[in-house]
Amino acid sequence: MATYNTSDFRKGLKVQIDGDPYLMFECLFVKPGKGNAFYKCKLRNLIRNSILDRTYKGGESLESADVEEIEVQYLYRHGDMFVFMDNKTYEQYEVTSEQMDDTWQYIKEGMNCSATLYNGNPIVITPPNHVELLVEYCEPGAKGNTATNVTKPVKVETGAEFQAPAFIEMGNVIKIDTRTGEYVERVRT
């Protein structure tokens, strides 16, 4: 197991605390002009979904979470469950919508994602950094308006809504950055 020093602390780090894996989803660096640095962290228990507030002094460290990352393919949604398949072993995994958080917005059937396994069970699904999604509905945009700073909501094939430039039309395929939820570019008209 690797060890993370406070200088490695950042959003997205997976660490082990008191025997459970946690996701660091906030890390605030606090340091007076004269004095020690403190890191105020918010961590989410990846098993129980509970939130932990912890403060660390500069120089302290945490163990990396005892988890495994594998590549999976999204197969289909079955009620409240999202079903994925391990691309190597063809084993199938079910993930609850609660565990999915807002990841459902980005994934469509057949898409490869990364799954974090803990004791053989998937606890986090991470989509690719960029995904291409078909626009299923939007208000018509002004023809010839190529400005990217005027945006409107567009509904994509996953059922999610994103902000996209006014020139985007129904049937276009757009690229979304899944880390920020922001529109990147139009891929196809």
Add this chain to the structure above:
Amino acid sequence: MADVPDRPAKEFLPSAPLEHLRFRACLLRRLREFFDQRGFFEVSTPVMASETVVDAHLDPFRVICPIDPRCPDQGPVAYLQTSPEIHMKRLLVAGAEAIYQIGPALRCAESGASHNTEFTIAEWYRCGDNLEGGMRVLAELAEQLLDRKPTEFLSYAELFQRYLQVDPHGVDTASLRKLVDSHGQWKRVDSASRDELLEFLMSQSIQPHLGGENPTIVYDYPASQAALARVRAGPPAVAERFELFYRGAELANGYHELTDPDELQTRFHQANRLRTANGRQALPMPDRFIDAMRHGLPPCAGAALGFDRLVMAALGIDDIAMVIPFKADRA
């Protein structure tokens, strides 16, 4: 279309909106006017130098200065300044009476919502000022540039009394440890030093309440946190150090300056001992600066202000990336 490199979209753009940068330029001009009107003159001391201030918690960038450009990894070591303090004090020793400087400072491994590794520091000194005089200049600056007054003055002891009902100078360390432990957030309390416990309480339980309406200046710090401030005999002995807070953020730190060269050397050695105890490298003694102190630093007060934080405070913004053109992660 060729595949877009796998980094967040539009990273080439500035991290701050241009209107914030225009506002920043305006504030910078007003800051210079503030000092010019009071008879300070602006100086530019070296950003890179062979000497650096020895502080227990500040880590300067260490650079190699190649003599032969074909051997870029060989040459004497220099440091990038964590603040212009030691060079500005050498100017005071040489006879400058009131000086200020606004320029870059760099501190390793400091990055966050209110920290950027490279930031803009405004620092000033005036001979003849004592603690009160030094605090007055800082209060006037805050009132004028933030357009808020009057400034509230609170001693460190009053603060701890008000928010935690303890006497920070008199309370025993075991009680402090208990107090910190009751927060339940910091797990390594057992090995924490007295100053670390006080710093934890100050930053977690007190600082968020400071300067909510008007600027607040805190003064008379524990003698163990004097840095380069003069210590006034007690009891309790306190450091004539002062800090400015506004809306929960620390904006500036100042001293009625220590002038005793022997005491200064002792503090540098203490700082180095703490550095090595915390796994850091000791820093070399800044001999030219110590020589200057032996020659005689006139009685004076000075302070350093995080200019980026002043811009944040004036705009009511809590992310430093929004007030500097390019934060380190996209520079």
